[in-house]
Amino acid sequence: MYRPEIKVIDCTIRDGGLMNKSRFSIDLVRKVYKAVCDSGVDIVELGYRNSKEMFSVKEYGAWRFCDEENLRKVTEGIKTKDTKTKIAIMQDSHKAVAEDILPKKDSVVDVIRVATYVKDIDKAIKLANNATEKGYEATINIMSISQTIEWELDEALQQIENETKVMAVYIVDSFGALYSDDINFYVDKYKKFLKTKEIGVHAHNHQQLGFANTITGIIRGANYLDGTLYGFGRAAGNCPLELLVSFLKNPKFNIMPLLKVIGKDILPLTKEITWGYSIPYMITGILNLHPKIAMELMDLPDDSKEKYDYLDFYKKITADEIE
Amino acid sequence: MYRPEIKVIDCTIRDGGLMNKSRFSIDLVRKVYKAVCDSGVDIVELGYRNSKEMFSVKEYGAWRFCDEENLRKVTEGIKTKDTKTKIAIMQDSHKAVAEDILPKKDSVVDVIRVATYVKDIDKAIKLANNATEKGYEATINIMSISQTIEWELDEALQQIENETKVMAVYIVDSFGALYSDDINFYVDKYKKFLKTKEIGVHAHNHQQLGFANTITGIIRGANYLDGTLYGFGRAAGNCPLELLVSFLKNPKFNIMPLLKVIGKDILPLTKEITWGYSIPYMITGILNLHPKIAMELMDLPDDSKEKYDYLDFYKKITADEIE
Numbered sequence: 001m002y003r004p005e006i007k008v009i010d011c012t013i014r015d016g017g018l019m020n021k022s023r024f025s026i027d028l029v030r031k032v033y034k035a036v037c038d039s040g041v042d043i044v045e046l047g048y049r050n051s052k053e054m055f056s057v058k059e060y061g062a063w064r065f066c067d068e069e070n071l072r073k074v075t076e077g078i079k080t081k082d083t084k085t086k087i088a089i090m091q092d093s094h095k096a097v098a099e100d101i102l103p104k105k106d107s108v109v110d111v112i113r114v115a116t117y118v119k120d121i122d123k124a125i126k127l128a129n130n131a132t133e134k135g136y137e138a139t140i141n142i143m144s145i146s147q148t149i150e151w152e153l154d155e156a157l158q159q160i161e162n163e164t165k166v167m168a169v170y171i172v173d174s175f176g177a178l179y180s181d182d183i184n185f186y187v188d189k190y191k192k193f194l195k196t197k198e199i200g201v202h203a204h205n206h207q208q209l210g211f212a213n214t215i216t217g218i219i220r221g222a223n224y225l226d227g228t229l230y231g232f233g234r235a236a237g238n239c240p241l242e243l244l245v246s247f248l249k250n251p252k253f254n255i256m257p258l259l260k261v262i263g264k265d266i267l268p269l270t271k272e273i274t275w276g277y278s279i280p281y282m283i284t285g286i287l288n289l290h291p292k293i294a295m296e297l298m299d300l301p302d303d304s305k306e307k308y309d310y311l312d313f314y315k316k317i318t319a320d321e322i323e
Numbered sequence: 324m325y326r327p328e329i330k331v332i333d334c335t336i337r338d339g340g341l342m343n344k345s346r347f348s349i350d351l352v353r354k355v356y357k358a359v360c361d362s363g364v365d366i367v368e369l370g371y372r373n374s375k376e377m378f379s380v381k382e383y384g385a386w387r388f389c390d391e392e393n394l395r396k397v398t399e400g401i402k403t404k405d406t407k408t409k410i411a412i413m414q415d416s417h418k419a420v421a422e423d424i425l426p427k428k429d430s431v432v433d434v435i436r437v438a439t440y441v442k443d444i445d446k447a448i449k450l451a452n453n454a455t456e457k458g459y460e461a462t463i464n465i466m467s468i469s470q471t472i473e474w475e476l477d478e479a480l481q482q483i484e485n486e487t488k489v490m491a492v493y494i495v496d497s498f499g500a501l502y503s504d505d506i507n508f509y510v511d512k513y514k515k516f517l518k519t520k521e522i523g524v525h526a527h528n529h530q531q532l533g534f535a536n537t538i539t540g541i542i543r544g545a546n547y548l549d550g551t552l553y554g555f556g557r558a559a560g561n562c563p564l565e566l567l568v569s570f571l572k573n574p575k576f577n578i579m580p581l582l583k584v585i586g587k588d589i590l591p592l593t594k595e596i597t598w599g600y601s602i603p604y605m606i607t608g609i610l611n612l613h614p615k616i617a618m619e620l621m622d623l624p625d626d627s628k629e630k631y632d633y634l635d636f637y638k639k640i641t642a643d644e645i646e
Binding site: 255315 | 502503504528530531532533534535536538539542553554563565566569570578579582583585586587590599600602605606609631632633634637638
């Protein structure tokens, strides 16, 4: 598959940061940045620029805020290829403020991605417009898509089309709940409303469909594709970047720097942080639920009785009687 | 997705046995058997019936041979549901003999699955016909499909159609090399030649596409679907049975016994046996190669320098100059 319009976005540090409160060393982030640049991937997302009023700077690491000074420490002295890899940061629509974004000329950032729930779409549009007005490219990433009410999503898409200049709007499968038919459904819907924007796919791996759903999106017409090194990301993680780059036949991509940094710098993280397919995540995925409860189970000590009693976990979740 | 024709086959013990020379305790196999029966899965494959001339009984465990006596120890006293789970064993076309199959009336086995390379198709047909003549149902599972030469595969399919009474013929993606478009290609080809047989999919997970490719097969018309508990199987493993059962909406399936046995009996195996997605397997998958070389790398001790030098591994494999 090779389509020149396709853009690949690495979000290892940003999504992986949801597993360790964004506490990565400058050295690690530099290594990831360098590998992604060397691989010819189009965009690298280095973290969030969320509000220090909302997140304690004591509790959260530098990559929850992405101060310009820290970004410069990462990028300084690293040459990118002719196909320059752009730098992205993310703002959460309900946890970030417009004032934290400098004019583009004062920043190393190229792209601002605004993550939002449908209910916060007006906040997201405000932040996205703030970004484009200040000179950045922007995207809006609609999270928890599998739990949206259809007419509200339609309205949000129409608003984005009418009221913003974002380059792309994402289908974000936060719960890893979507099957290929669902991806087709959402891509078709996005196409219907978004006549002037590209469509993005950000998939999670709770049902081992992160990569497959990204391929489904590509075939259906999505051109903005997120991946992370070795799938590092929240809960079961994301579409593995190395698989995505290998699938895409665009000769500008080089998988070798990715293989190297995975073996040397990403794999060692698994000693402290557990991500990837696991039964608790699979259960929240098939039930279309936030992985939070599964992450709590996974965090129990290994000798805890409950930790591997998956039947009990499943029964507890499905026993909630709601009417 | 619910289609009454669909049959789900658990091959945990058979494919998992490729990772430990089929050395499982009777107790473990009983637990797997019971869980699969309780879940309403259609067929459970308990191992190979390969030749004791070809495999040393000292080196290999009971489930490489599946003597009737051992099968009875597993099934004895376990009640199956009304939707009786059938028992399958596998014969390798080049490593098994017809004489090892008793008349059906003397066996607890219901289904004999013959695994074969295209080049051994005549041997496979002989074994499959031996099985059906002795009263069993049979399938032929064409391995390493991604390395077959097209006219040879076509001819093999035509022979199977003309010369056998097997219920199903499988697309076996031994190397985990296929994408969804490839699955569609092979299902369409099988349909063209096999007017009186069902089509099966046995997928491997080297590119995290085991489950996704099985879904693609279902949508395209395949009705025989293999899975294993927690994906346990050779190298990166297989399509996880729990995901498949959850995807299929047939009310006869019950995921709960599967969740229980995974947590209690399958997960502990990971202490001794490593399967699932890993970069070496991913590399052989994208290169359409047998995972053997990756399995050797994975078997190196953890403190070996080479083990995590994925770039070096990739370079070595791709450096072979062949003309």
